[in-house]
Amino acid sequence: MKKELINKAYEAMKHSYSPYSGFRVGAALLTKSGKIYTGCNIENSAFSPTCCAERTAFFKAVSEGEKDFSAMAIVGGKSGETSEFCYPCGVCRQVMAEFCNADFEIILTNGKDIKAKKLSELLPESFKL
Ligand code: THU
DSSP: OHHHHHHHHHHHHTTOBOTTTOEEEEEEEEETTSOEEEEEOBOOTTSTTOBOHHHHHHHHHHHTTOOOEEEEEEEEEETTOOSSOOOOOHHHHHHHHHHOOTTOEEEEEOSSOEEEEEHHHHSTTOOOO
């Protein structure tokens, strides 16, 4: 399952629209029912409208009625070079915390090794209203 999710993230990275940073990211989000939603980063010349790959995937899924998630794979790097682990930014971690439990799994790879982190490790004591 981890491998399949990672492969989907690599596929999504091909669609990255990142002409300003050159940093290409792909994400693949697994629902508890076994569906996969993918996303890439989509940049904008005004910079702040840029959306990360992770949030693209979450917003696609939530907008189609999904709310139960078990894992997300993320790959990325400068010019699509993915030899380093690509951790999700703080904003995307907060979006994960909105929809996912502490045991939501974040799967990362540097092309050689695979790391799996719990959301509670990447965003402990997160903000909740
Ligand atoms: N980016 C992501 O897609 N996900 C992250 O978690 C961090 C950053 C994107 C946003 C922007 O297009 C580029 O990487 C450089 O910040």
